[in-house]
Amino acid sequence: MNCAIIGLPQSGKSTLFAAATGLAPAPGQMPQVRRAAVPVPDHRLKPLAKIFASKKITHANIEFTDFPGFSLADGHGRDQFRKYLPDIRSTDCLVVVVRAFENEGVPAYRDRINPSADLDEVWEELVFGDLETVTNRVEKLEAALKKPTKHDDEKRELAVLQRCQEALENERPISTVLDEITDAAGLLSNFPFLTEKPLIVVQNVSEDHAADTQPPASAHARAAVSLCAELEAEMARLDEADRAAFLADLGLEAPAQERLIGACYEAMGYISFLTGGPTEARAWSIPKGFTAMEAAGRIHTDLARGFIRAETVAYDDLLAVGDYKAAKAAGKVRQEPKNYVVQDGDVMLIKFNV
Ligand SMILES: Nc1nc2c(ncn2[C@@H]2O[C@H](COP(=O)(O)OP(=O)(O)O)[C@@H](O)[C@H]2O)c(=O)[nH]1
Ligand SMILES: [Mg+2]
Structure with missing residues (x-):
């Protein structure tokens, strides 16, 4: 999944990109496109690796692309923006950042701080x-x-x-x-x-509103997040322990990275299924409604071609028992056919023959 970060100039797109990726902000104000893949946080993977004694953990990936913003108030800016449209069209979803933060050092677009008017302007x-x-x-x-x-x-x-x-x-x-x-x-x-692309609106609020997670309502958006990009970008570069302390201090449950990625999954209608074994514990992203055979195809085309059945257990059931054999003995492991509709958190073992 590739998400385009777009919006008006100085709305905080590059700061959000830094918060989402944990990368340092790009030096200077040069308009440039930056792209980075981010492992999708999934709290289920560590316990899963323990249950299967897996050597490694592999996260699903999500990609963010930071696009420069241009003033849509004049023909030159609009022409500049339109040059990027082919690249924006090639992405899967749009993350539109709108400014809601106060900062005297940063001039406000059209001398206004009005997130819904800004979103309307981008939408037009x-x-x-x-x-x-x-x-x-x-x-x-x-x-x-x-x-x-x-x-x-x-x-x-x-x-x-x-x-x-x-x-x-x-x-x-x-x-x-x-x-x-x-x-x-x-x-x-x-x-x-x-x-027609799934649209996620990110309202970039001031530091003193960092914990107001009430997202803005918008007819154009399939998902919305409210966050303070500046603080979140700082936080993203801390180590895990410091970050947890910072979050608790702010009264936040999860960092922007996690909330943004969650919103992208929601807007795209994506879920994750899991696989586990001695080599790796792994999460895979699929659209909601995918069948067991389609999901198997994401792992390898051979698995879809030679699909026999999917041995399936819900993550929560597996975790409650704590052991795969015990889950089987308890009747929690189902044998699902190729047209079974995969659920978020299904732990699957594909049986196949090619
Ligand atoms: N106070 C405050 N300033 C911010 C916030 N987000 C971005 N900024 C500042 O606004 C300016 C523009 O941010 P940037 O991410 O480069 O915007 P872009 O043009 O949309 O990429 C920078 O000086 C940032 O430090 C925020 O949440 N709070
Ligand atoms: Mg920028």
């Missing part, structure tokens, strides 16, 4: 980006329709895209078109629409 630019995608394609199709060849597919696509154009012009999401036209989904899945 995303709508505009999608409109551009649709318009380009509509123009190509219209040109193609002038040529004397078979046109059924083009006509169909044009009709759907014109509905998309109309929706976007009225600031309605493209998904509303999917609701209106039954066969649009396949056609539209080829377009990397920005406004």
Whole structure:
């Protein structure tokens, strides 16, 4: 999963990137793209490694990309921002950072501190980006329709895209078109629409509000987090013991990294299943609704191809018994078929034959 960190200038994107990755802030204010993979925190892995006497622990990974922000108040800034849209389109979800912090040393965008107005402004630019995608394609199709060849597919696509154009012009999401036209989904899945990506809004609050975890409400966001990026970036560079003390001091249950990644999973509709053995205890991310066979395919294509069954036990059940053999004896280990829908925290052993 790759998450794009975007937003207006000076909203705290690079500071959030530092908090999410534990990396030092980039020197200077040069607009630059930074990318880093972060192990997804999972408190279940250590106990799991103990149960299976695993030699190592392997976390799932999540990737963050810090994009520069530009003023959307002028044509030059908007042009600059649009140069990054192809890269932003290639990510899986959008983390939009909005400024809610007071800091006299940092000039406020448009002389305002207004998180919801800032989010609306970014959203409008995303709508505009999608409109551009649709318009380009509509123009190509219209040109193609002038040529004397078979046109059924083009006509169909044009009709759907014109509905998309109309929706976007009225600031309605493209998904509303999917609701209106039954066969649009396949056609539209080829377009990397920005406004269809899962969106997580991060409200970057002042130091004295670091523990107000009430997230902002937004119609555009599938998940929301409130945090103080500046403090969290400092905290992310501490060792584990100091960090725990810092968190307790602030009255926070979990650091920004964990809360942000949790929000990304929620927005993406992702869950984790686990595997354990003498070599490693490991977490794997999959979309909710994945079957045992699809999950097996994430481990290795052979496991999906030769799938026989998935020996499955819920992590909590395994932990309660404390031993795999004992869990089996207690009837907690199920033999699941290929169409079993995997649940978060399932510990799975795939039986296969190729
Ligand atoms: N007081 C305070 N300042 C912050 C906070 N987050 C970012 N800043 C400051 O705001 C400025 C812009 O932050 P930066 O992360 O570079 O913003 P970006 O342009 O969105 O990447 C920097 O001087 C940060 O130190 C915060 O939570 N509190
Ligand atoms: Mg930055």
